[in-house]
Amino acid sequence: MKILTAQQTRDADAYTIQHEPIPSIDLMERASTVFTDWFCEQFPMRHQMVHVFCGTGNNGGDGLAVARMLHARKYDLQLSICRFSETGSEDFRENLERLRSLRDIEIREIREDDPLPALEGTAIVIDAIFGSGLNRPVSGYWARLFEHINESGAAIASIDIPSGLFADEASKGAYIQADRTLTFELPKLAFLFPENQNAVGNWTHRSIGLAPDFLEKVETDNYYIDREMVAGLFRKREKFDHKGTFGHALLVAGSYGKVGAAILSARAALRSGLGLLTIHAPRCAYEILQISIPEAMVSIDRHRHYISEWPQLDSYDTVGIGPGIGQGQMTKEAILPLIESAEMPIVLDADGLNILSKNPDYFGKLPANSILTPHPKEFERLFGPTENNFERNQLQRDMAARYGIIIVLKGAHTCIALPDGNCYFNSTGNPGMATGGSGDVLTGILTGLLAQQYSAQSAAILGVYLHGLAGDMAVKKLESHALVSGDLIKFLGKAFLSLHADRT
Ligand SMILES: NC(=O)C1=CN([C@@H]2O[C@H](COP(=O)(O)OP(=O)(O)OC[C@H]3O[C@@H](n4cnc5c(N)ncnc54)[C@H](O)[C@@H]3O)[C@@H](O)[C@H]2O)[C@H](O)CC1
Numbered sequence: 001m002k003i004l005t006a007q008q009t010r011d012a013d014a015y016t017i018q019h020e021p022i023p024s025i026d027l028m029e030r031a032s033t034v035f036t037d038w039f040c041e042q043f044p045m046r047h048q049m050v051h052v053f054c055g056t057g058n059n060g061g062d063g064l065a066v067a068r069m070l071h072a073r074k075y076d077l078q079l080s081i082c083r084f085s086e087t088g089s090e091d092f093r094e095n096l097e098r099l100r101s102l103r104d105i106e107i108r109e110i111r112e113d114d115p116l117p118a119l120e121g122t123a124i125v126i127d128a129i130f131g132s133g134l135n136r137p138v139s140g141y142w143a144r145l146f147e148h149i150n151e152s153g154a155a156i157a158s159i160d161i162p163s164g165l166f167a168d169e170a171s172k173g174a175y176i177q178a179d180r181t182l183t184f185e186l187p188k189l190a191f192l193f194p195e196n197q198n199a200v201g202n203w204t205h206r207s208i209g210l211a212p213d214f215l216e217k218v219e220t221d222n223y224y225i226d227r228e229m230v231a232g233l234f235r236k237r238e239k240f241d242h243k244g245t246f247g248h249a250l251l252v253a254g255s256y257g258k259v260g261a262a263i264l265s266a267r268a269a270l271r272s273g274l275g276l277l278t279i280h281a282p283r284c285a286y287e288i289l290q291i292s293i294p295e296a297m298v299s300i301d302r303h304r305h306y307i308s309e310w311p312q313l314d315s316y317d318t319v320g321i322g323p324g325i326g327q328g329q330m331t332k333e334a335i336l337p338l339i340e341s342a343e344m345p346i347v348l349d350a351d352g353l354n355i356l357s358k359n360p361d362y363f364g365k366l367p368a369n370s371i372l373t374p375h376p377k378e379f380e381r382l383f384g385p386t387e388n389n390f391e392r393n394q395l396q397r398d399m400a401a402r403y404g405i406i407i408v409l410k411g412a413h414t415c416i417a418l419p420d421g422n423c424y425f426n427s428t429g430n431p432g433m434a435t436g437g438s439g440d441v442l443t444g445i446l447t448g449l450l451a452q453q454y455s456a457q458s459a460a461i462l463g464v465y466l467h468g469l470a471g472d473m474a475v476k477k478l479e480s481h482a483l484v485s486g487d488l489i490k491f492l493g494k495a496f497l498s499l500h501a502d503r504t
């Protein structure tokens with residue numbers, strides 16, 4: 001699914017009006033009906049007061065239409081228009097007329113420096129003040145109004161985007177802190193960054209029927225990973241496939257006290273359909289690995305506690321490096337030449353990344369299309385600090401392009417930056433997965449998929465999605481406090497199965 005900029009959304013809007021064709025007031029009516037239906041599902045109780053705050057642009061027009069629709073559905077309403085402009089957009093004015101003709105909804109107007117309106121903590125606020133047309137940060141009196149609404153204790157539902165938030169750049173002014181947001185047609189980039197989590201709350205998107213041919217053609221470099229995209233990447237096994245078809249991976253993992261990371265990663269690799277797995281680990285891990293993962297072969301380092309060498313790479317389709325290896329001098333001296341000698345895309349995680357970050361001259365030696373999986377702190381160590389998530393996203397994109405690698409920045413919406421400049425944001429996963437070993441599991445999945453000859457791009461998108469999906473399935477059975485990373489491996493099979501269902 002594509003992510004569009006505010007300008008592209010306006011273009012989609014205009015194209016739909018012209019080519020469907022549909023009068024713009026009717027498109028607003030359609031959008032408002034979509035919001036109203038969603039709102040009634042979210043807040044089915046009709047005894048709470050609903051206070052609709054409207055601006056004077058088209059987002060405000062939506063708010064007026066929604067008020068009319070909720071009135072017809074017997075909700076108790078109060079309505080306030082924030083008078084930024086005396087005229088307002090054409091569709092705003094038309095909806096104001098329609099609402100006035102009902103006569104039984106009181107329409108209050110708020111002008112700059114008026115006393116702030118009374119707002120009950122038990123009310124529900126519908127935020128229709130600014131939409132995607134916001135063109136400067138909100139400050140002064142209107143910022144105080146936003147603060148008043150945010151602090152009222154009322155539940156807040158935003159139409160399209162929380163007012164004051166920019167859809168595709170960092171937000172500097174005041175913004176509404178919604179509990180829930182329904183956005184029209186496609187997700188907005190700002191929703192995917194953690195700094196905006198307290199603005200968008202629990203968000204969802206629904207189609208308002210914007211022109212499919214426009215959405216098909218419009219060019220973007222941002223995508224939201226959905227089931228359809230992933231089902232298209234996933235390959236089913238054929239009758240005459242054998243273990244040789246599914247590749248042989250080498251996993252370089254573990255050190256004294258961190259053999260568990262190697263186990264988690266190895267199990268995840270095997271559960272993602274890998275043909276053969278060899279784990280290269282220090283001597284202290286030998287019995288532990290042989291007993292806990294009978295499916296894997298073990299290549300033993302001459303050092304008892306740390307990795308200090310690596311096996312010949314000729315017989316492997318890929319190498320996963322990092323889980324639990326530590327950052328000792330010996331390990332560094334083994335890992336850096338390993339990176340340099342690999343001729344196929346590899347997966348680099350955890351201490352593998354930390355070693356790399358201290359040796360930036362090795363960035364350029366990474367095999368093309370290698371997958372790096374930093375969390376935000378590791379990303380910062382690798383590529384430096386940034387002011388906000390939009391800047392960090394740009395840096396991620398630039399680094400992926402410069403070094404011809406895939407950077408998987410882990411987070412609530414893990415972002416996969418490809419060498420071609422495109423970014424894919426994940427839609428699966430939950431806070432229960434923020435637990436030790438979760439990253440080791442992802443490394444295993446990615447290594448397993450790469451060895452099976454998925455392209456590095458497909459492996460990254462499919463692997464990240466499956467990892468989150470397994471977490472979503474696990475959390476339904478276990479609740480997020482109780483989830484441990486080993487559970488992700490247990491639910492990988494179910495996650496694969498659900499993709500099967502989409503392919504048949
Ligand atoms: N595109 C769609 O798919 C549809 C969108 N709809 C809704 O329309 C809004 C976008 O409406 P637009 O009129 O372009 O913008 P806003 O309502 O956000 O209002 C902008 C309005 O306010 C002025 N302004 C901007 N920033 C500030 C500020 N900081 N302080 C004061 N005034 C400001 C600006 O000059 C404009 O006049 C979209 O989000 C949807 O909700 C349609 O209903 C249907 C399809």
Ligand SMILES: [K+]
Pocket residue numbers: 059127128129130131158159160161162163
């Ligand atoms: K809004």
